[in-house]
Amino acid sequence: MSRRALLGGIPVAALFALAACSSNSTTSSGQASAPTTAATSATATPTGSAAASTAASGTVAKLAQAFQATLGSDLQAQLLQDYTLANAKLWSNLPQGLLGGGMAGGPMGGSTGARIGLSLGDLNAAQLQAFNALLKAATGSTSGLGYDEIQQHLNADDYLADNGGGNEYGRANYYIAFLGTPADSGTWEFQFGGHHLAVANTYVNGTLAGATPSFRGIEPNSSFQLNGTTNQPMAAKEAALAALLAGLSAEQLASAKLSKTYSDLLLGPGKDWAFPATQEGLKLSTLSVDQKKLALAAMAGYVNDISDAEAAAILKRYESEIDDTYLAYSGTAALTARNDYIRVDGPSVWIEFSMQRGIVLSGNHPHSVWRDRKTDYGGTKS
Amino acid sequence: MPAFRPVAARRNLEPKTRLRVLLAALAVMMSAIVFGAAPAYAHVLPTSSVQLDVREDVIDATAKIPMDDLEAALGLDLGDQSAATVAGNAAAISAYLLQHFAPTSDDGQAWTVQLNGLGATEAGDTSTTGLYQELDATFTLTPPAGSDARSFNLGYSAVVDQVVTHVVLVSVDSGWSAGVVAPYAAGTIRLDTVSGQVTPLHMSLGQGNNVSGFLSMFVLGVQHIQEGTDHQLFLLTLLVPAPLIAGARRWARPAPVKKAVRRIAAITLAFTIGHSATLALGALGMPVPTGVIEASIAVSILIAAIHAIRPVFAGKEIFVAGFFGLVHGLAFSETLRGLDLTGPRLALSLLGFNLGIEAMQLTVVALVLPPLLVLASTGHYRRLRILAASAAGIAAVGWLAARLGLPNTVADLADNLGVMSLPVIALLWLGAATTLVRSCRRKRRSPAFVPDPAGSPAAVSST
Structure with missing residues (x-):
C-alpha cells in the first residue's frame, strides 16, 4: 500500500515542482521591481516610475515604505507581490503548513493556496520594529482590538506551538505581503496573516477602500499566560457579541434564531462575493435605542481592528444602515458551546462568529470573519 | 489496529488509501490546471463522504458521516458515539438516512434504497480535523426497471440539509465497464451560500463498454x-x-x-x-x-x-x-x-x-x-x-x-x-x-x- 502511495506521490511531487516553478516566476517579477521601490523609499524622491510615488508622512503607505526600506533585496522580493484578486484571496484560517502544498489535511482538508509574502520569523529587531509601526498604524489603537489583539494573537500561536502544536504554529508562520506598491496613488493591499488571522487593508489613492475580508479566530480561547503576560485575544469581540444577544427579549431572540446548524462560518476563506441573496433573522429596525448601541458595539469589535479614524468612518456607514441590518444566531445565545453561531448582516456589514471544537487543545475555539458586501478586497471582484 | 490482516480485510483498506492518494493528487492537479496558482477553499471540519461502488445491476453506497454532525442533524445525543450506541439508536438513524437518500432517475422515477448496516469507526487525524467518531452506513441502490442506471440524481442530503456548513464528498469507487477501477471524485454536495439551497448532485457515470x-x-x-x-x-x-x-x-x-x-x-x-x-x-x-x-x-x-x-x-x-x-x-x-x-x-x-x-x-x-x-x-x-x-x-x-x-x-x-x-x-x-x-x-x-x-x-x- 505504501508503495502505491509512493508511486502516487511521484506525479504529485512533480505537480508541486511545477507549482513551485510558477510561484518562483511571480517572485522574480517582484524582484525586478524591488530595486526601484527600495530606492524610492530610501531617498523619498520620485523616480521615473509613476506607480512608485511617495506617500504623505504618517500614513500607512509611508510606514510601509519605511518598513520595506529596512529589508535587503531578498526579503523585499518576498514582500512585494502583484496586486491581483488571486493574490488577495490567499488567506485562510488554517496554519500555513496545511495550505497549498501541505496536503496534510483530512478529507480534502485545506486546499487553499499557501500565503505569500515574507515570514515574520525572518525579521531582525530593527525590521520588526518598523513592521510593528506599520501594523499599529494599519490596525488601530483600541485596547483589546486591532494591534493589541494581534500581539496577543501571536502569543496564542506561540502558546500552541509550545503546547502540542509544534513547528507549524508560532509567530514565524505569519506572513506579510504588499500587493502592489505602497503609495498615495494607485491600489495596493497590506496583507498580514497566519493561523486564525487575516488582515486585508486595501488602499486606493491613499485612502482605505476596504478593510475586509478580515478573519479572526483563536485557540486557546480562554485566558492564558505567556512570558509573564495574560492573554485572551478575542475576549472583547466575544463579550460584545454575547452582550448583544443578552440584551434581546425572549421574543426578539426567537425571531433571531436560525433553525439550521452552523459548524463553521458560511463565508470563510475562499467564499468570496458569495453573500446570501436574502437576509435572515431579526431586523434591527425593531430594536430599542439601547439595543442598537449594543449592536453597534458588537460591530465595533471588528471595525476597530483598523486605524481609529478609518474605523469611525466605517462605523458611521454601518450605523446609517442599521435599520436594514439583520441579526441571526444558532445554538445557544451564550456563544460558548460548539456550533453556537451569530451573524450580523446588513446592506454592507457582514460579521459571522462560529464556536467550534478545539484542534490542538481541548476546549472550544471560535472562528469569525468580518466582510463587507460592498468593499471586500476594496471592491475588487475580478 | 492489530497487525493481523487477513486478505479480505486488507483489500477493504486499500480503496480508502487509494482514495486518499487519488483525492490528494486530484486536488493538486485541479489547482494546478484550473487556477494556475491555487484555489481558495479551506475546510478542516470533518466532511461526510459517499462512495459509490458501481456494479452490473445495482450500486453499493457507503456513507461516512461525522458523528457530531449527525447528532446535530438528528437532534439526538449519541453519547459515546460507539457502535453499541449506534445500534441502540438504529431505528432513528435508519429512518433519518432513508429520508435523506433518495436517488431518482432522470425521468423522475425513484430508485429503491436499502440500508444494509450501520457501524462506527474512528476517523480524522490530529493535525487537521482532530480525531472523531464517524458513522458508517452501507446501502444498496437499485434503479427502477428500464431506467438508465448510469445517469441519475443522487438525492443525498443527509446532514448537509441541517448543518449548512457541512460538505459531502462523493466518489465513485468502481465502475467496471466505464473503465473505472480506481476511485475518482465525482462531486460535492454543499450549500450554495447565495441561494441558500443545497445544490443537488447529478451523477453521470458514462456509458461503459468491454474494452x-x-x-x-x-x-x-x-x-x-x-x-x-x-x-x-x-x-x-x-x-x-x-x-x-x-x-x-x-x-x-x-x-x-x-x-x-x-x-x-x-x-x-x-x-x-x-x-x-x-x-x-x-x-x-x-x-x-x-x-x-x-x-x-x-x-x-x-x-x-x-x-x-x-x-x-x-x-x-x-x-x-x-x-x-x-x-x-x-x-x-x-x-x-x-x-x-x-x-x-x-x-x-x-x-x-x-x-x-x-x-x-x-x-x-x-x-x-x-x-x-x-x-x-x-x-x-x-x-x-x-x-x-x-x-x-x-x-x-x-x-x-x-x-x-x-x-x-x-x-x-x-x-x-x-x-x-x-x-x-x-x-x-x-x-x-x-x-x-x-x-x-x-x-x-x-x-x-x-x-x-x-x-x-x-x-x-x-x-
Missing part, C-alpha cells in the same frame, strides 16, 4: 502487484540465486549469463502458469481458505529465502515457483471475487487482470534482474544475496506470525517494505554500473586480456 472494462482490470492487475509487497518479495527472493550455479551444499560461481537468463525466464513463467490457474479457479468460485493462503504465502517467501542462502531445491526452482504460483493465484482471486462479476465480464476481467499482473511482474524482473546479473559476477554478490535473503526471511517470519494470529512489529514493517523499492532498485543499478565501469578499466589496463565482444561480466571475473 474500457478490460483495460481497467489490466490496471487493477498492475496495481495489485505494485501494492502486494509479499508477492513481489517471493518472486524476487526466488530470483536472487538464479544467476548462480549450486555447488554441493552452497551457492558457487556465477552461471553463464545465457543460462541465468533462461533460468530466470523459466522461473517467472512457472510462477505465472501456477497463479493463472488458481486465479481462474478462485474467481470462478472455488472456495478459498483465505487465512491458510495468506499464511502459505509467508511460508513460500521463507522457503525462497532459505534457498537463496543455501540451495535446498537447486534445479527444481521451476516446480517450487509453479507450486507457490498456485498459492499466490488464490490470493489474487480474492480481488476479483470482491467485484462480483459474472459471465463474459468475468472472463474479460480474468484475462485483463492476469495480463496486468504479468506486465507488472515482468517490469519488476526487468528492473531488478539486469543489475543482479552484473553484480553476480562480483565478490560482493554473496553478501548482497545473504543480506537480501535474510531480510526477506525475517519479513516472512513476521508475516507468518501475524497471519497465524500473533501481531508483531516485524510484520508491520514488512508491510511497508514497498517504500524501499525505488531506492533499492536505484542502488542496484548504481552498483551494477560501478561494476561495469571498473571491469572496463581493468580490461584496458591488461593488454593480454582479449575483450569479450558481448562484454559479459561473468566472463570478466570468472578467474
Whole structure:
C-alpha cells in the first residue's frame, strides 16, 4: 500500500515542482521591481516610475515604505507581490503548513493556496520594529482590538506551538505581503496573516477602500499566560457579541434564531462575493435605542481592528444602515458551546462568529470573519 | 489496529488509501490546471463522504458521516458515539438516512434504497480535523426497471440539509465497464451560500463498454502487484540465486549469463502458469481458505529465502515457483471475487487482470534482474544475496506470525517494505554500473586480456 502511495506521490511531487516553478516566476517579477521601490523609499524622491510615488508622512503607505526600506533585496522580493484578486484571496484560517502544498489535511482538508509574502520569523529587531509601526498604524489603537489583539494573537500561536502544536504554529508562520506598491496613488493591499488571522487593508489613492475580508479566530480561547503576560485575544469581540444577544427579549431572540446548524462560518476563506441573496433573522429596525448601541458595539469589535479614524468612518456607514441590518444566531445565545453561531448582516456589514471544537487543545475555539458586501478586497471582484 | 490482516480485510483498506492518494493528487492537479496558482477553499471540519461502488445491476453506497454532525442533524445525543450506541439508536438513524437518500432517475422515477448496516469507526487525524467518531452506513441502490442506471440524481442530503456548513464528498469507487477501477471524485454536495439551497448532485457515470472494462482490470492487475509487497518479495527472493550455479551444499560461481537468463525466464513463467490457474479457479468460485493462503504465502517467501542462502531445491526452482504460483493465484482471486462479476465480464476481467499482473511482474524482473546479473559476477554478490535473503526471511517470519494470529512489529514493517523499492532498485543499478565501469578499466589496463565482444561480466571475473 505504501508503495502505491509512493508511486502516487511521484506525479504529485512533480505537480508541486511545477507549482513551485510558477510561484518562483511571480517572485522574480517582484524582484525586478524591488530595486526601484527600495530606492524610492530610501531617498523619498520620485523616480521615473509613476506607480512608485511617495506617500504623505504618517500614513500607512509611508510606514510601509519605511518598513520595506529596512529589508535587503531578498526579503523585499518576498514582500512585494502583484496586486491581483488571486493574490488577495490567499488567506485562510488554517496554519500555513496545511495550505497549498501541505496536503496534510483530512478529507480534502485545506486546499487553499499557501500565503505569500515574507515570514515574520525572518525579521531582525530593527525590521520588526518598523513592521510593528506599520501594523499599529494599519490596525488601530483600541485596547483589546486591532494591534493589541494581534500581539496577543501571536502569543496564542506561540502558546500552541509550545503546547502540542509544534513547528507549524508560532509567530514565524505569519506572513506579510504588499500587493502592489505602497503609495498615495494607485491600489495596493497590506496583507498580514497566519493561523486564525487575516488582515486585508486595501488602499486606493491613499485612502482605505476596504478593510475586509478580515478573519479572526483563536485557540486557546480562554485566558492564558505567556512570558509573564495574560492573554485572551478575542475576549472583547466575544463579550460584545454575547452582550448583544443578552440584551434581546425572549421574543426578539426567537425571531433571531436560525433553525439550521452552523459548524463553521458560511463565508470563510475562499467564499468570496458569495453573500446570501436574502437576509435572515431579526431586523434591527425593531430594536430599542439601547439595543442598537449594543449592536453597534458588537460591530465595533471588528471595525476597530483598523486605524481609529478609518474605523469611525466605517462605523458611521454601518450605523446609517442599521435599520436594514439583520441579526441571526444558532445554538445557544451564550456563544460558548460548539456550533453556537451569530451573524450580523446588513446592506454592507457582514460579521459571522462560529464556536467550534478545539484542534490542538481541548476546549472550544471560535472562528469569525468580518466582510463587507460592498468593499471586500476594496471592491475588487475580478 | 492489530497487525493481523487477513486478505479480505486488507483489500477493504486499500480503496480508502487509494482514495486518499487519488483525492490528494486530484486536488493538486485541479489547482494546478484550473487556477494556475491555487484555489481558495479551506475546510478542516470533518466532511461526510459517499462512495459509490458501481456494479452490473445495482450500486453499493457507503456513507461516512461525522458523528457530531449527525447528532446535530438528528437532534439526538449519541453519547459515546460507539457502535453499541449506534445500534441502540438504529431505528432513528435508519429512518433519518432513508429520508435523506433518495436517488431518482432522470425521468423522475425513484430508485429503491436499502440500508444494509450501520457501524462506527474512528476517523480524522490530529493535525487537521482532530480525531472523531464517524458513522458508517452501507446501502444498496437499485434503479427502477428500464431506467438508465448510469445517469441519475443522487438525492443525498443527509446532514448537509441541517448543518449548512457541512460538505459531502462523493466518489465513485468502481465502475467496471466505464473503465473505472480506481476511485475518482465525482462531486460535492454543499450549500450554495447565495441561494441558500443545497445544490443537488447529478451523477453521470458514462456509458461503459468491454474494452474500457478490460483495460481497467489490466490496471487493477498492475496495481495489485505494485501494492502486494509479499508477492513481489517471493518472486524476487526466488530470483536472487538464479544467476548462480549450486555447488554441493552452497551457492558457487556465477552461471553463464545465457543460462541465468533462461533460468530466470523459466522461473517467472512457472510462477505465472501456477497463479493463472488458481486465479481462474478462485474467481470462478472455488472456495478459498483465505487465512491458510495468506499464511502459505509467508511460508513460500521463507522457503525462497532459505534457498537463496543455501540451495535446498537447486534445479527444481521451476516446480517450487509453479507450486507457490498456485498459492499466490488464490490470493489474487480474492480481488476479483470482491467485484462480483459474472459471465463474459468475468472472463474479460480474468484475462485483463492476469495480463496486468504479468506486465507488472515482468517490469519488476526487468528492473531488478539486469543489475543482479552484473553484480553476480562480483565478490560482493554473496553478501548482497545473504543480506537480501535474510531480510526477506525475517519479513516472512513476521508475516507468518501475524497471519497465524500473533501481531508483531516485524510484520508491520514488512508491510511497508514497498517504500524501499525505488531506492533499492536505484542502488542496484548504481552498483551494477560501478561494476561495469571498473571491469572496463581493468580490461584496458591488461593488454593480454582479449575483450569479450558481448562484454559479459561473468566472463570478466570468472578467474
